[in-house]
Amino acid sequence: MSETSIEAGTAAWSTTPAVTEHLERPELDSLQLWWRAANYLSAGQIYLMDNPLLREPLRPEHVKPRLLGHWGTTPGLNFVYAHLNRAIRQRDLDMMYVIGPGHGGPGLVAAAWLEGTYSAVYPDVAQDHDGLRRLVTQFSFPGGIPSHVAPETPGSIHEGGELGYSLSHAFGAAFDNPDLIVACVVGDGEAETGPLATSWHANKFLDPATDGAVLPILHLNGYKIASPAVLARIPDDELLGLLRGYGYEPYLVSGSVPEPMHHLFAATLDRCLDEIRSIHRRARRDGWVQRPRWPMIVLRTPKGWTGPSTVDGMQVEGTWRSHQVPIPDPRGNPEHLRQLENWLRSYEPAALFDADGAPVQRVKDHSPTGHRRMSANPHANGGRLLRALRLPDFRDYAVTVEEPGATTGEATKVLGRFLRDVLRRNAEERNFRVFAPDENNSNRLNAVLEATSRAWCAETEPDDEALAPDGRLMEVLSEHTCQGWLEGYLLTGRHGFFSCYEAFAHIVDSMVNQHAKWLKVSNRLAWRSPIASLNYLLTSHVWRQDHNGFSHQDPGFIDHVVNKKAEVVRVYLPPDANTLLSVLDHCLRSRDYINVVVAGKQPAPQYLDVEAAVVHCTKGIGIWDWASNDQDGEPDVVLACAGDVPTMEVLAAVELLRGHFPDLRVRVVNVVDLMRLEHEREHPHGLSDAKFDSLFTRDRPVIFNYHGYPWLIHRLTYRRRNHDNFHVRGYKEEGTTTTPFDMCVLNQIDRFNLAIDVIDRVPRLGPSAAYAREALQAKLIEHRHYISVHGEDMPEIRDWEWSAR
Numbered sequence: 001m002s003e004t005s006i007e008a009g010t011a012a013w014s015t016t017p018a019v020t021e022h023l024e025r026p027e028l029d030s031l032q033l034w035w036r037a038a039n040y041l042s043a044g045q046i047y048l049m050d051n052p053l054l055r056e057p058l059r060p061e062h063v064k065p066r067l068l069g070h071w072g073t074t075p076g077l078n079f080v081y082a083h084l085n086r087a088i089r090q091r092d093l094d095m096m097y098v099i100g101p102g103h104g105g106p107g108l109v110a111a112a113w114l115e116g117t118y119s120a121v122y123p124d125v126a127q128d129h130d131g132l133r134r135l136v137t138q139f140s141f142p143g144g145i146p147s148h149v150a151p152e153t154p155g156s157i158h159e160g161g162e163l164g165y166s167l168s169h170a171f172g173a174a175f176d177n178p179d180l181i182v183a184c185v186v187g188d189g190e191a192e193t194g195p196l197a198t199s200w201h202a203n204k205f206l207d208p209a210t211d212g213a214v215l216p217i218l219h220l221n222g223y224k225i226a227s228p229a230v231l232a233r234i235p236d237d238e239l240l241g242l243l244r245g246y247g248y249e250p251y252l253v254s255g256s257v258p259e260p261m262h263h264l265f266a267a268t269l270d271r272c273l274d275e276i277r278s279i280h281r282r283a284r285r286d287g288w289v290q291r292p293r294w295p296m297i298v299l300r301t302p303k304g305w306t307g308p309s310t311v312d313g314m315q316v317e318g319t320w321r322s323h324q325v326p327i328p329d330p331r332g333n334p335e336h337l338r339q340l341e342n343w344l345r346s347y348e349p350a351a352l353f354d355a356d357g358a359p360v361q362r363v364k365d366h367s368p369t370g371h372r373r374m375s376a377n378p379h380a381n382g383g384r385l386l387r388a389l390r391l392p393d394f395r396d397y398a399v400t401v402e403e404p405g406a407t408t409g410e411a412t413k414v415l416g417r418f419l420r421d422v423l424r425r426n427a428e429e430r431n432f433r434v435f436a437p438d439e440n441n442s443n444r445l446n447a448v449l450e451a452t453s454r455a456w457c458a459e460t461e462p463d464d465e466a467l468a469p470d471g472r473l474m475e476v477l478s479e480h481t482c483q484g485w486l487e488g489y490l491l492t493g494r495h496g497f498f499s500c501y502e503a504f505a506h507i508v509d510s511m512v513n514q515h516a517k518w519l520k521v522s523n524r525l526a527w528r529s530p531i532a533s534l535n536y537l538l539t540s541h542v543w544r545q546d547h548n549g550f551s552h553q554d555p556g557f558i559d560h561v562v563n564k565k566a567e568v569v570r571v572y573l574p575p576d577a578n579t580l581l582s583v584l585d586h587c588l589r590s591r592d593y594i595n596v597v598v599a600g601k602q603p604a605p606q607y608l609d610v611e612a613a614v615v616h617c618t619k620g621i622g623i624w625d626w627a628s629n630d631q632d633g634e635p636d637v638v639l640a641c642a643g644d645v646p647t648m649e650v651l652a653a654v655e656l657l658r659g660h661f662p663d664l665r666v667r668v669v670n671v672v673d674l675m676r677l678e679h680e681r682e683h684p685h686g687l688s689d690a691k692f693d694s695l696f697t698r699d700r701p702v703i704f705n706y707h708g709y710p711w712l713i714h715r716l717t718y719r720r721r722n723h724d725n726f727h728v729r730g731y732k733e734e735g736t737t738t739t740p741f742d743m744c745v746l747n748q749i750d751r752f753n754l755a756i757d758v759i760d761r762v763p764r765l766g767p768s769a770a771y772a773r774e775a776l777q778a779k780l781i782e783h784r785h786y787i788s789v790h791g792e793d794m795p796e797i798r799d800w801e802w803s804a805r
Contacts, residue, residue, distance in 0.1 A: 022267040031082050031262050033352065034114070034366040037359060038078035039306055040347035041110035045139035046071060046325060047340060052132045053349050053357060058341040063331045068140035069147045070103035072323040075305040076219050077104040077185060079261075081111050081374070083269050084183050088368045091273065094179045096492075097374045098170045100196070101187035101219070102148040102160010106139060109153055112375035114359050115367040117154045120376075121527040129357030151521040151528060155375035157382070157491040159514045164193035165484045170214045171202035172488020173379060176430040178284075180212035180379060180492075181276065188220045188229035195480035200246040202481065203294050204458040207469040208283035210430065213276045216248065216296040221303035223320035232300070239298065249275070249293045254300035256318075261301070268297055289469065291457045308343050311336070382493030383529025389432060389495050389588055390425040394418055394581040398610035401578065404626050405605040405651065405802025411577040411644070412499075412539050412601040416447035418581055419497065422588070423451040423472055431494045435474045435482040443499045443539045444601040448473055479507040486534065487515055495532040495588065502538040502598065503545065503554040512594065516564040519592050523567060530591035535584070538598045541707070542731050543645035543744065549737035555708035555730075558674070561596050562712065566683040571674040572597045573707055575647040576606045578613035579672055586617070598707060600644045602740075605802060607647075620673030620685060623695065627651055627668040627802075629658070635667035636762050638696055639754070642671035643707025646730075649744055650705045651802050652751035657758055660772040661765060664758075669695050677716040689721065698722050701761040705749050706730040727757065741793040745783060752776045752783075 023031070044052055046069035051062040077099055088095050099108065112118040113135055118125055125131045125138070138144030145152045148160030158169050170184035190196050206214065220232040231239055236252060243250040251268045255261045272295035282288035304322025309315070316326045330337040354360050371378055378384045397418045399409040419434060426432040434440065434448055441449075453471035460467050474485055479500060486496045515534060522528040538557060545552035561569050570593050574580040580599045587595040607624075608616055616622055625631065641650040647670060654666055671677065678686035687695075696702050698721050706713050710730035717723050734746040744750035756776050759769045786794045 022263045022270070027086065027266075028259065028262055030362065030366045031086060031266075032258060034085065034363055035078055035082045035258075036347045037114055037352040037363050038081065038107060038110045039075050040344065040349055040352060041113065041135070042074045042078060042106035043071065043307070043344060044136040045069065045106040045109065047330065047344075048136040049141070050133060050137070052136045053129065053353055054341065054344060058337060058344070060331045060337060063337070063340070064141065065331060066140075067325045067328070069106055070101075070324050071307055071326055072223070072303040072320075073101040073104045073187060073219070073221060074107040075307070076221055076299065076301045077101065077107040078110070079265070079301065079305070080183070080185055080217055080219075080299065081107065082366070083262075083265055084374065085367055086266065087269055087273060088372050088374070092372065093181055093273075094372070094377070094379075095181045095183060095374055096157070096170075096173060096377050096379055097155060097183050097185075098158045098166050098173070099149060099160070099185040100158075100163060100166030100190040101185065102158065102163070105146065105148045105150070105153065105160060108149050108156060108375075109135070109139065109145070112154045114363060115373045115375045116364075117373055117375035121154055127358040132353070132357045151518050151525060155373075155377060155380045157380050157488065159518050161517070162510055162514050163187065163190040164195035164480070165199075165487070165511060165514075166190065167196055167199040167214070167216060168202060168481050168484025169488035169491070170216075171199070171206060172485035173492040174206060174212035174214050175433065175485070175489055176210065176494065177212040177379065177492065178210055178280075181273075182212065182214045183217060184214055185217045185219050188218065188222070188232045189224040191218065191231050192229065195478070195484065198476075198478045198481050199484060200243075200248075201476065202485070203247050204291065205455045205474065205476070206294075207455070207457060208279050208292055210470050213280070213294065215272055215276065218243070218250075218296065218298045220298060220300040221305075222318070223303050223323060225323050226320050243296065243298070247291070247293060248296040250296050250298050252298045252300070256302050256305065258306075265297075265299070271295070272297060306346075308339055311339065379492040381527070381529055382491050383531045383591075385493030386529070386532060387429060387431060389422065390429075391585060391588060392418065392421045392425060394585040395610045397581055398613075399577045399606050401606045401609040404607045404624075407606040408603050409577045409606045410444055410601060410603050411574070411580045411599045412444040412537070413447070414577040415537070415580055415584060415599075416445035418584065419445060420447040420451045423448060426495075427451070430472075433472045433474055433486075433489060433494070433496050435486045435496055435498045437479045437482050437500060437504070438475050438477040439499060439501055439540070440473060440475060443501075443537070445499060479504060480511065483508040483511045487511070490532050490534060493531065497535050497537065497588070499537040499539060501552065502541040502557060503552045505536065505538055505557040506554065506560070509557070509560050512561060513564070516568050516594055519568045519594070520565045523592055533587060533590040533593040533595050535587045535595045536597060537584075538596065539601045541598055541600055542735075543643075543707070544600055544602050544740055545735070546738050546740050546743050550735040553731070553735040553743075555598075558596060558598065558708045559712050561594060562674075562716075564594065566675070566678070568592070568594055569675075570595045570685070572672055573643045573674060574599055574617070574672055575641070575644050575670060576604065576608060576613070578606065578608050578610045579617050581610070582613050582617040583672065598643065604644055605648055605651075607802075616670070617672050621669065621671045621676040621687070621695065624668045624670050627654055628666060630665040630667045633665065634697060635700055636665045636764065637758050638667045638669055638700055638702040639758070640669040640671065640696070640702055640704040641706075642674060642704075645744065646705035646707055646749055648800075649749055649751045649754060652800055653754035653758070655803065656751055656755045656776070660755075660775075661769075664762070664765065666758075674716070677713065679719060692720055693722065696720070696722055700725065701758075702726045703754060703757050703761070704728045705754060727761065729754070729757075739787050739791075739793045741783065741797045742787055745780065752780050
């Protein structure tokens with residue numbers, strides 16, 4: 001690949017002297033020098049644990065015993081970084097760098113060290129010989145740093161452990177940041193993932209009048225780990241046509257000879273930045289409202305550029321063999337050691353670092369200063385920019401509850417009015433957005449559209465409703481993209497809220513993994529400031545997906561989240577509208593958590609007035625004395641519940657039991673904060689054994705009606721004294737298209753099965769219990785017959801109200 005060319009769209013640019021000599025010689029030399037330094041440090045991190053400047057011959061003991069890292073993508077990333085630094089200095093740009101090829105981590109660490117940011121946050125990795133030795137040794141080394149871009153890397157917001165999310169993170173960072181340009185390198189392997197393919201469409205949601213810009217740079221180096229990359233193996237006209245179809249103006253820069261490539265990439269970058277500036281000017285000064293065709297760059301370079309050409313007679317540079325460690329055994333193979341030394345010396349480290357081990361002044365001068373350094377951009381440490389939301393008093397939106405269960409309300413519709421006013425109160429600051437994968441109205445959050453439109457920069461039709469470029473409701477039918485936008489938005493110092501159908505939250509399981517890991521590590525870095533929590537509302541949940549059927553029934557997202565570190569995750573199951581308001585107010589004020597809130601959207605009984613809701617949510621778990629009758633002694637049975645539908649069924653079961661057994665002592669315990677069930681040693685919200693026993697007793701049967709999969713409750717409580725008496729009912733993969741109550745019956749969380757369970761587990765009820773049991777089983781048979789004839793639940797079920805007062 002010796003040719004060098006640049007193309008705009010499908011029309012080739014002529015390689016004239018005006019283009020090929022775009023840079024003055026001092027600029028060219030500065031770029032080349034900085035790039036060499038970054039490449040040297042990147043290779044050194046992969047290989048070296050001593051002798052970092054090769055001031056003596058390289059010996060086996062200077063090389064790490066385990067070679068971990070990815071060289072292939074790194075020199076291309078360093079090349080782009082060098083050019084962005086030039087543009088930042090010349091144009092005084094506010095710019096961030098997001099890279100999809102996360103295992104290019106040694107490049108971003110090298111850049112942060114060259115810019116001085118790394119030494120500022122890690123003083124023991126100073127810009128001297130000892131600091132340089134620590135820099136190379138710590139990489140992929142026990143007690144050191146990972147090989148990918150991670151929270152430990154200054155300037156990063158994008159965890160490189162998983163591919164597919166760089167572009168959605170970049171757009172999330174650009175929303176409501178009008179002066180910010182996010183340069184986003186998309187790897188050609190990453191470009192094969194579904195989330196990345198969808199995220200190209202984010203340009204239809206970026207408002208040039210109020211948002212910043214994203215400059216995508218599709219980096220084609222030809223290979224993944226061992227096989228070709230698809231976009232690198234299709235004709236250029238097909239590739240450019242694809243990208244133009246996505247709505248971009250793509251510029252292709254291709255080559256392998258450094259000097260011409262510097263000229264051509266610099267010319268292309270300048271052209272793209274000029275176009276971005278023109279787009280913003282037309283939108284902000286001239287009121288231009290058409291969707292722009294944003295520029296992007298397609299950069300084709302050899303994989304493993306500037307690395308060893310051949311090893312053991314096999315081509316390495318420009319092939320998949322350079323993907324990770326191009327010279328595999330320098331510690332044990334003398335020829336490999338010689339090749340490694342020759343490769344490293346080809347960068348001329350003596351010309352890059354002074355006698356003390358610091359970068360020479362010419363290298364330092366290539367970097368921007370202060371916050372203009374991409375490694376020190378405050379948006380990449382978003383907590384430093386975070387402003388608290390101006391929240392209305394959630395009590396003003398409360399449902400009036402004079403008697404428990406006597407009022408009906410729709411929890412998420414009530415919440416929608418609260419969110420509407422959160423949007424209104426923070427409209428000027430533009431630091432809060434609502435995200436939903438085409439489900440906002442379905443989830444009964446319609447009221448937010450009274451405060452904002454849906455963000456939309458594509459074409460509109462006369463019948464469209466509530467679409468506008470500056471809308472703050474982000475709806476696209478991709479959970480991945482919504483999640484990526486929200487993460488980018490949070491990580492750069494703003495607040496957000498994500499509502500989703502419960503069953504399809506699983507689509508972002510792995511993204512939640514990555515964000516949870518990011519938070520866990522960030523919490524242990526003193527220089528990382530806390531960010532706003534990632535707040536989920538899971539609704540349209542399992543117990544009211546009777547009409548959509550089995551495919552829409554899955555409460556397992558909770559189980560997935562609970563697997564994450566206790567310091568990061570919180571799970572709430574508010575039983576009614578007022579508890580939902582209290583919980584969401586708390587979540588929107590919190591920092592550095594993943595908050596999962598599960599609440600139904602259908603009309604349902606309301607139990608607690610707002611002040612009682614505040615007390616209950618503050619405790620997270622508690623006895624509902626108005627539903628219990630064991631105040632004068634130990635209960636015969638504890639009926640526990642977590643979730644709105646399981647709570648309603650427990651209360652209905654209590655009424656049935658009181659009708660059959662007036663002297664049965666029943667205690668009702670409701671759980672809002674699921675993590676209260678854990679031991680205090682395992683989770684910050686956990687209960688001590690004494691407090692747990694005071695709620696659930698030490699020896700009485702506990703029938704726990706739970707929203708999700710029952711084994712999670714056993715997992716959370718298995719160390720408790722009374723665990724052997726815990727009998728948990730929940731979703732057990734029984735579902736179909738049926739009635740709401742039949743969903744409960746199929747999974748045995750219904751009132752009749754609960755009452756039967758109590759009868760079976762309380763021996764003192766005696767022989768008379770047999771008649772009650774028969775009557776309850778008859779009701780189950782009657783229910784089955786009724787729904788098969790009428791297609792709806794029995795009136796006594798549909799119209800049930802709590803009356804056991």
